[in-house]
Amino acid sequence: MSPSIRRRLVLLVLASIVLVWGVALITSYGQAKREVSEWEEARLAELAQILALLDQRNLTTLANARIDVREEEKGGEPGANDADDDDALPRDALFQVRKANGEMLAGSPQLHALNAWDLPVPPASGTQDVTLGGQMYHSFTLRDTTLGHIVRVFEPANTRSDLVSGVASRIARPTLIALPVLAVLVWFSIGLSLAPLKVLSGAIRSRDVNRLEPVDIGRAPTEVRPLVDAINLLLSRLLHSLERERAFTADAAHELKTPLAAIKVQAQVALAEPDTALQRLAMERVVQGVDRSARLAEQLLLLARLDVHEKLSTVPLKPAVVAKDALLANERNAQQKDIRVTLTGDLRAEINAEPVLIGILLDNLLDNAIKYGQTGGSIEVAVEHAADRVQLTVRDDGPGVAPGDLDRLTNRFFRATGNQATGSGLGLSIVARIAEHFGADLRLGQGLGERGLSVEVSFPAYAAVR
The missing domain is CATH 3.30.450 (Beta-Lactamase)
Incomplete structure (x- = not known):
């Protein structure tokens, strides 16, 4: 029972x-x-x-x-x-x-x-x-x-x-007679008081899977109102999550459609072109399109994992050490554009985080800075320890971003107007999501010499966390 x-x-x-x-x-x-x-x-x-x-x-x-x-x-x-x-x-x-x-x-x-x-x-x-x-x-x-x-x-x-x-006996006799009557009255009274729960249960049971608007059962008792509010809050979160997933799916399909179409065109050119040199050029472009699609798919998967993943286990780490690895990984791309990359600041500062995700964060920041920076320019990676915060900043001296676009840079698939470099528009979205995952603050501003872009991620210092 x-x-x-x-x-x-x-x-x-x-x-x-x-x-x-x-x-x-x-x-x-x-x-x-x-x-x-x-x-x-x-x-x-x-x-x-x-x-x-x-x-x-x-x-x-x-x-x-x-x-x-x-x-x-x-x-x-x-x-x-x-x-x-x-x-x-x-x-x-x-x-x-x-x-x-x-x-x-x-x-x-x-x-x-x-x-x-x-x-x-x-x-x-x-x-x-x-x-x-x-x-x-x-x-x-x-x-x-x-x-x-x-x-x-x-x-x-x-x-x-x-x-x-x-x-x-005269005192007990009315009590014994009244007790069964009282039991019946209490049974029906409690049933009447619990009726709003039945109404709420019926309202939820009759819902279609696509109906996520708030539940309204009229004038609910004070004891039932917190339950109704909690259910409505859950429905609101589910609706927001579904809307975000739908938008994410639509945007992902749109972004994947473009490189796939380009790959198809280049493959058709390679098949139809008798000239060996032109065939090779078309196949190289096919490979570039595949690489771009693969990177886009990796970024999409990473965002999906960050959206649904619980808090990861963390360890004390030095951002400067992770930054050095990221610099080595992006050194070739920087050399191709003759960009000078420097690492400054407190190289001993520590934060509490997960090393792989911090590496992905720095890799995206450096990739964006190199991709959108000017040829022969400079990039500065700075680690600063102030009070109970550790600030990790990446600055470049490229063309920068219009002030009206700064607030939208962390939106998924958003790309600032005027940029000619290829990209998916997911890099800063991933950075923002990783920063949120570890309780860090993200600020965007002007870069070196009042030009370019500056991305500052402020983490709680390891000593403060401990």
Whole structure:
């Protein structure tokens, strides 16, 4: 059986009610017991005072009769119900009345059978429990100094609980009757309160896979609203992710279409051209087109992995060391354009990152700087340690980018106007995504001599991370 919030709430509510009612019943029973005990003692004292006022003749007559001290007798009142009688057993009070010198004036004959006729009299007035004939009795002694009488009254103790049990029964009976009714009411009340969850479940279940707009169930309770908001936030993220993937797929298809079409044209030229030199030139262009398509595919795959990958494990590394490797990898391209590349700054600064991704970041920055830099120009790679940040900057002195295009350079497949160099428009997108992955800040600005482009990536320093 699957867990049920409704069932759990009903059980918890009913258990709480039963617990509270149980405590209340026990407390009421104890209180009723004390009240009845006090009332019984007062009644015995009152009976003793009455007996103290009687003369010897009346006392003798009363001693030979039964003194039934029950507050109710079967059939004692018109319409009385015997089943509701609080004192179903007989309750005969016994008594002794003596003079101050101890002479017996009158007493209940039953005291002889109980071997209590000559029972010692307590020295002071008050209540006392005594055992007579193996049975417990409540006793009250009254020393009346005015009349000179000593009155002692006895009452069986075993029937005193009748009244208390009746009180407890009258308290518990409505509770036992009301509990099933209350359970039904609680069940339906909780079901009514949980109805918005059913509405929400139905709204989500009826959704088509392409419907990702926010869920609206009307006026939701305060407890359900966070769940609705969380679902709507998730749907918004899914919608944004799908839109981004659709745009990425469309742009990727468009970017791949151009080099593939060029490869096809060059291949057709090579097949149709009888001149061997022209055939070789066409095949070289085919190879260049394949290389461009392969690099584009690699960049697309890298972006896809960065989009879905969880945080990678990181190690302390020196950006300057990674930069040297990137310089060596791009040295040939720089020499072809006679570009001078220098590495400056704090070569011992460390960051917490993944070496391969930092290498890809630097490789893209250097490739862009060389590709779009001017022939015979300069490129500067600087590593600076300031406070708790390590800044990695690549500057060139090429034609630069129009101020209006700076904010769009990190968009995928965006290429600044006026650039003639071949490219996919993914290099800075990859740089921006890697920087975001490691919590770094990316800033774009003017390059060397107020020309070209400057790309600054500010990482948290390793010491600050540690």
